[in-house]
Amino acid sequence: MEQRIRKELYLKGHVAENTFEDIIGQSPAIKQAKEEAENYAQIDSPLLIYGETGTGKELFAQAIHNVGPRKNNPFVAFNCAAIPENLLESELFGYVGGAFTGAKREGKMGLFEQAHKGTIFLDEIGEISTDIQARLLRVFQECKVRRIGDDKLTIVDVRIIVSTNKDIYRLVEKKKFREDLYYRINVLNLNLPPVRERREDVPLLVNFFIKKYRQKLKKVVKGISIEGIQILENYTWPGNVRQLENIMERLMVRAKEDYIRASLVREVMNSLPGNKLGLNRGDFFKSDMSIPLMGNLEEIERNIIKRVIQEEKGNKAAAAKRLGIGRTTLWRKVNNK
Ligand SMILES: Nc1ncnc2c1ncn2[C@@H]1O[C@H](COP(=O)(O)OP(=O)(O)O)[C@@H](O)[C@H]1O
Ligand SMILES: [Mg+2]
Structure with missing residues (x-):
């Protein structure tokens, strides 16, 4: 039974492949992130994962889904940045037949409905417009979706995981992200460390x-x-x-x-x-030789500056300009004052 369901999910591509064992790393930072994530897997509240690009946000979302109570149900991942605004809405919420020109006759199930009883992972949530944000907020609050062109609501039971590589609070301050949605999704949060x-x-x-x-x-x-x-x-x-x-x-x-x-x-x-x-x-460098990256940050910086001065044949003003710092700063940094 379970196998049959998983097979069906596979066909739709709605399966989380990865588990915590697939997350490589022994550093305190990654261990702590894994520990937190494992705890969050058992809680059904919305989770916001923050991390620079490539830090494993989707990998973590999959692992979380796979140890949680919804593991035998769909995991639907969606990258909000990968799809143009006008298609985003119908992807997420679906539509009924004849809702707009070009719509399929039989209508279409949105991703929320497809994720029913499972997890929906919205990657790069910072990229969506405030219009869609308003609609998302309603779905999150009411646990119901309305397909485009439909007059009835469908109940959806999904765990929400969203991710971003932007400081969402900054977006809130700049009025690019709705504050109410921010509080709605930022119940649990997980920070993934850069390499x-x-x-x-x-x-x-x-x-x-x-x-x-x-x-x-x-x-x-x-x-x-x-x-x-x-x-x-x-x-x-x-x-x-x-x-x-x-x-x-x-x-x-x-x-x-x-x-x-x-x-x-x-x-x-x-x-x-x-x-x-x-x-x-x-x-900064005209030639191809690399700078030995040894010692502390100041030493490395000093080596870089000395190297550029050398390349500029001792012309400190030119070196400072290339490095984008003032001449006094350059002098101070080289002389370690
Ligand atoms: N700690 C890790 N161990 C092994 N592979 C990782 C790890 N973190 C990321 N990856 C791999 O790097 C790639 C990018 O990860 P992804 O989760 O898509 O990053 P993000 O969504 O943060 O941009 C994927 O192929 C993923 O499997
Ligand atoms: Mg990603």
């Missing part, structure tokens, strides 16, 4: 993806050099785990030996658009 705040997880993630792509690409690669790992550990990862996975796939595709060498890592990292090792913006 650069849990660098100790990088080696684990790297090994995880080596194993994954070794199988997928049928490669013999068994590992990566220590220096290679260090380069990856020191990078800022603005795209977080998603970006790390992408880089690991590229490294695995290109690796010719049975381990990934540091020279290959350096080459791939240096080819990222606008990136040099360890920095988000590489346009």
Whole structure:
């Protein structure tokens, strides 16, 4: 019985594949997030997951669904940023036959109805217009949806998980996000740490993806050099785990030996658009050499500044301009005052 239901959900794509075991990381930050999430799985209240892009918001939402009381019912994920405004409404709420030109004759079930008894995960909730926000609020409050063109309401019983990579409260202040909806969804909240705040997880993630792509690409690669790992550990990862996975796939595709060498890592990292090792913006440097990212932040900063001064052949005014800081600041930072 359970299997039959799951099979049907699979066909519709409404199954959460991942569990907490699939969330890699041993850092205190990720452990704490997992612990909190496991507790939240047992509570039916709305949950707001905050995290930069690629930090695993959807992964966590799936894991939460899969250990909670609704695990044998649908998990419906929807990315609010991926669909144009005019389609958003009919996707979420559905419509009745003949509701508008181009509508299917038999009408269409919205995602809320499809998620009935399960979980609905609305990714990037910060992207929706205030009109749709108003409609969402009504659904959340009344637990009923009205299809477009319909005069009756349908009861829906769903657990709501939403996510955002924006500071929603800032959006509330700027009147881009309804305050009432904000309070409605922000009952439980979970913050996912960016990779650069849990660098100790990088080696684990790297090994995880080596194993994954070794199988997928049928490669013999068994590992990566220590220096290679260090380069990856020191990078800022603005795209977080998603970006790390992408880089690991590229490294695995290109690796010719049975381990990934540091020279290959350096080459791939240096080819990222606008990136040099360890920095988000590489346009400070004219040449291709990387700065050793050792020591504390001040030391690293000092090395960068010295390097730029060198490149500007000692012209401090030019160096300051390129770095976007004042000459006095530059002097102070170089002389550690
Ligand atoms: N801690 C993690 N361990 C393993 N894979 C992860 C982890 N965090 C994210 N991922 C993977 O990275 C990719 C992006 O995750 P996703 O949940 O879509 O991020 P977000 O929704 O925050 O942008 C997915 O392929 C996901 O499986
Ligand atoms: Mg996402």
